[in-house]
Structure formats: structure tokens, C-alpha cells
Amino acid sequence: MDDRMYDFVVVGAGPAGSHFAHKSAELGNEIIVLEGGKIGAPLSCSGHVSLDLWEYISDKNKSKLIQNEIFGARFHVKGVDGKAHTFYKNEPISNVIDRIELDRCLAKMAIDSGVEIKERHTVIGVKELKEKVVVKVRGPSGKEELDTKMVVGCDGPNSRVRRSLKLQEPKELLHGILGFDSTVDFGNFVDVYLNVPRFFSWRIPRGNAGVEYGIAGGADIDIIGEFEKLIDSQSVQIENRCSGMIPIGPPTSVSTKRGFLIGDAAGQTKPFTGGGIVYGLIASECAANVVNSDRTETIGIYEQNWRKRIGREIEMGKWIRKGYSLPQTVQSMGLRFFSGEIGVHMDRPTSLFSREQFEVMKSSRKVK
Numbered sequence: 133m134d135d136r137m138y139d140f141v142v143v144g145a146g147p148a149g150s151h152f153a154h155k156s157a158e159l160g161n162e163i164i165v166l167e168g169g170k171i172g173a174p175l176s177c178s179g180h181v182s183l184d185l186w187e188y189i190s191d192k193n194k195s196k197l198i199q200n201e202i203f204g205a206r207f208h209v210k211g212v213d214g215k216a217h218t219f220y221k222n223e224p225i226s227n228v229i230d231r232i233e234l235d236r237c238l239a240k241m242a243i244d245s246g247v248e249i250k251e252r253h254t255v256i257g258v259k260e261l262k263e264k265v266v267v268k269v270r271g272p273s274g275k276e277e278l279d280t281k282m283v284v285g286c287d288g289p290n291s292r293v294r295r296s297l298k299l300q301e302p303k304e305l306l307h308g309i310l311g312f313d314s315t316v317d318f319g320n321f322v323d324v325y326l327n328v329p330r331f332f333s334w335r336i337p338r339g340n341a342g343v344e345y346g347i348a349g350g351a352d353i354d355i356i357g358e359f360e361k362l363i364d365s366q367s368v369q370i371e372n373r374c375s376g377m378i379p380i381g382p383p384t385s386v387s388t389k390r391g392f393l394i395g396d397a398a399g400q401t402k403p404f405t406g407g408g409i410v411y412g413l414i415a416s417e418c419a420a421n422v423v424n425s426d427r428t429e430t431i432g433i434y435e436q437n438w439r440k441r442i443g444r445e446i447e448m449g450k451w452i453r454k455g456y457s458l459p460q461t462v463q464s465m466g467l468r469f470f471s472g473e474i475g476v477h478m479d480r481p482t483s484l485f486s487r488e489q490f491e492v493m494k495s496s497r498k499v500k
């Protein structure tokens with residue numbers, strides 16, 4: 133029987149949970165992280181991230197994680213055989229990383245700052261009371277209850293904490309599938325195929341880890357069938373497959389008096405790619421910086437701060453995603469206009485209208 137009163141019980145040891153725990157423990161808080169499975173497993177993510185990731189990871193760990201450097205993307209409008217519109221920088225824009233190792237690395241940083249992480253401990257219920265939260269857990273030695281001043285739901289797209297606290301679900305859940313071909317490929321471009329209604333499929337060169345093919349789409353799409361078509365069109369042998377859900381569109385509130393959500397549980401993803409690793413890390417830091425477990429009103433500051441940091445980017449990302457549903461001729465015209473060298477940051481779609489983007493387009497004579 134654990135009779136401690138934690139400052140925070142964190143549910144889920146993905147990037148959001150481990151990073152929040154790490155940063156908050158550094159401020160002296162007593163924290164336990166409960167992870168239903170094993171850290172990093174099972175894989176259901178491409179691990180394609182902007183260079184901003186490295187603000188959260190030491191140089192020593194960086195070299196362990198990187199699989200490949202990416203300089204740009206080729207967009208294919210008419211299925212996999214269509215003409216490609218290339219967007220690039222003359223320097224790396226992003227990295228393809230070992231996602232399992234990322235989760236382990238962030239968890240180790242949390243442990244080193246004094247956090248206890250318990251794997252194979254699934255949270256089966258959360259009860260919010262006036263003075264505390266009771267977290268019900270099922271672990272290898274049976275069920276137990278933990279008392280905490282606040283609960284933090286970092287338990288991914290199908291968040292149990294979100295349901296228990298009766299918070300709104302994300303606006304949409306996409307289903308994503310990945311498969312890996314063992315061909316070594318250090319190419320510097322990802323391919324994006326605009327051949328799925330309202331989303332896309334992709335090909336990512338992962339260096340020695342092979343080539344990844346993936347697809348995501350809404351519940352109305354036969355995503356397994358579409359994945360098989362993608363694989364057939366590429367004539368490749370797929371060895372491992374995995375899948376996962378991608379929440380799109382954060383609800384208007386991700387918190388209660390003594391509970392709050394971070395990462396996929398809060399729908400903090402890019403609507404036009406589904407990527408959520410960096411947004412989850414940004415939001416974790418927003419929460420760790422301001423939420424004081426003895427002052428429930430500080431949760432409201434987290435709500436404000438994470439929306440200030442990434443809210444506009446998410447809104448802009450929704451507009452970009454609308455482009456996936458335009459007629460192919462209009463898509464081609466738009467892609468032709470913006471293609472070539474770019475000054476855009478992949479996590480900040482508002483940078484499409486930045487001075488840097490304008491200067492790059494001007495120098496490549498597209499804008500007078």
C-alpha cells in the first residue's frame with residue numbers, strides 16, 4: 133500500500149509524460165509515472181521530427197537517435213506515379229530518428245531527475261475529489277490506489293484519463309499504418325502522396341533502418357486496403373507492420389480543477405502531418421513551468437500558455453490540410469507556386485508567410 137501524497141501522478145511514459153515529469157521533478161515535485169506497457173513499445177510512429185527536437189536532448193544522446201537527415205519533401209499529386217513538386221532547403225530541415233530510443237532516452241532523463249517510473253502499470257480509473265485525486269492502477273501484483281494532488285494525462289490518443297475526467301474528445305481520430313522494407317536508403321527527401329481523402333501516404337528513407345512506407349486517414353477509409361495498394365505500387369517487400377491513432381484538433385479545454393492533459397491526449401498535434409512529438413514536448417514544458425500542485429488555479433495558466441505557443445500553428449495547420457481535399461488541378465497549381473527552395477519551418481506553418489519564406493521565393497525569382 134502506497135500511502136504517499138504525490139504532487140503529480142503522470143499517466144503514460146511517452147515523450148509528453150517523461151518530459152513533463154523530468155522538468156517538474158527538477159523543480160522539487162514528487163512524481164510517479166505509470167506506464168501501461170514497456171517504454172517505447174510497441175512502435176507506432178515514424179519518428180520524423182524537426183531539428184527543434186534537439187533542444188530537449190543532450191548531444192550525447194543525439195548521435196544514438198539519428199537515423200537520417202532530411203532536406204526536403206517531394207509532393208506527388210496524382211498518386212504514386214504523378215509528377216513530383218519538390219520543396220527543399222540547402223541544409224537539413226528534419227531528422228528521422230529511432231523513436232523507441234527517444235522514449236527510453238526521455239524516460240532516463242526523468243529518472244535521473246528523481247522520478248519513479250513504473251512499467252506494466254495501467255491506470256484503470258481516475259476519481260477527482262475536492263482535495264485530491266485518487267488514481268486506480270492495475271499492475272503485476274494486483275490493483276492499488278494512489279493519492280495525488282494532481283493527475284496528468286499523457287496517455288496518448290485513447291486517453292483513459294481524458295475519459296475519466298469527462299473531458300471532451302479530440303475532434304477527429306485518424307488511423308495510421310506503417311511498414312518497413314529493409315533496403316538501406318540514406319536519401320535526403322521524403323515522398324508525400326496526396327492519394328488519400330483528406331490526408332496522405334508517405335515514403336521515408338531511414339538510412340540503415342530501411343525504408344518506411346506509411347499511410348493515414350479517417351475512419352471512413354479502408355486504410356488497410358489503401359496501404360496494400362501503396363505497397364503494391366512500390367513493388368517492395370514489407371517486413372514489419374504497425375499501426376496507431378492520430379488525434380487531430382484539440383478540444384476547447386484539456387483540464388479540470390486537479391487534472392490536465394498533455395500531448396496526444398490533449399490533441400496537441402499538427403493537423404496537416406499528424407506529427408505530435410515536438411508539440412507534446414513544448415506543451416510539457418509549458419505545464420512543468422507553471423503548474424504548482426498546491427495552487428489549482430495554475431492549471432489555467434498552462435491552458436493559456438500552451439495555446440499561446442502552438443494554438444495558431446494548429447489553426448494554420450488545419451487550413452493547410454484543407455488543401456489535401458482540393459481538386460488535383462488546384463493542388464498542382466498551389467504546389468507549383470510554393471515549390472522550390474523554402475524558408476518554412478516544418479512545425480510552424482505560419483512561417484509560410486514569414487519574411488524568410490518571402491526572401492527565399494524572391495531570390496528564386498518567383499516573387500517580384
Ligand SMILES: Cc1cc2nc3c(=O)[nH]c(=O)nc-3n(C[C@H](O)[C@H](O)[C@H](O)COP(=O)(O)OP(=O)(O)OC[C@H]3O[C@@H](n4cnc5c(N)ncnc54)[C@H](O)[C@@H]3O)c2cc1C
Nearest residue numbers: 144146147148168178180255288308376395396407408409
Ligand atoms: C502512424 C503514425 C506515425 C506518426 N509519425 C510521427 C512523426 O513522424 N513525427 C511526429 O512528431 N509524430 C508522429 N506521430 C505522432 C506521435 O507518435 C505522437 O504525437 C506522440 O507519440 C505523442 O506522444 P505522447 O507522449 O503524447 O503519447 P504516446 O507516445 O502515445 O504515449 C502514451 C503512453 O501512455 C501509455 N498509456 C496509455 N494508456 C495508459 C493507461 N491507461 N495507463 C498507463 N499508461 C497508459 C502508452 O502505453 C504510451 O506509452 C505518428 C503517429 C502515428 C500513429
